[in-house]
Amino acid sequence: MRCKGRVFRDTGQGAKIMVVLISLVIIFKKQLTNLVNKIFSKITSQSNSI
Numbered sequence: 710m711r712c713k714g715r716v717f718r719d720t721g722q723g724a725k726i727m728v729v730l731i732s733l734v735i736i737f738k739k740q741l742t743n744l745v746n747k748i749f750s751k752i753t754s755q756s757n758s759i
Contacts, residue, residue: 734741
């Protein structure tokens with residue numbers, strides 16, 4: 710039984726999208742880590758000044 714309003718019509722398409730998203734995270738892991746660290750350090754420094 711299929712639902713007409715589903716975004717992923719079959720599991721193969723959903724699996725492909727998940728593989729692409731996971732590989733993008735793996736490729737850009739270092740950049741993402743640096744970005745998150747910069748954001749948290751900025752939040753910490755600005756919260757000390759309040």
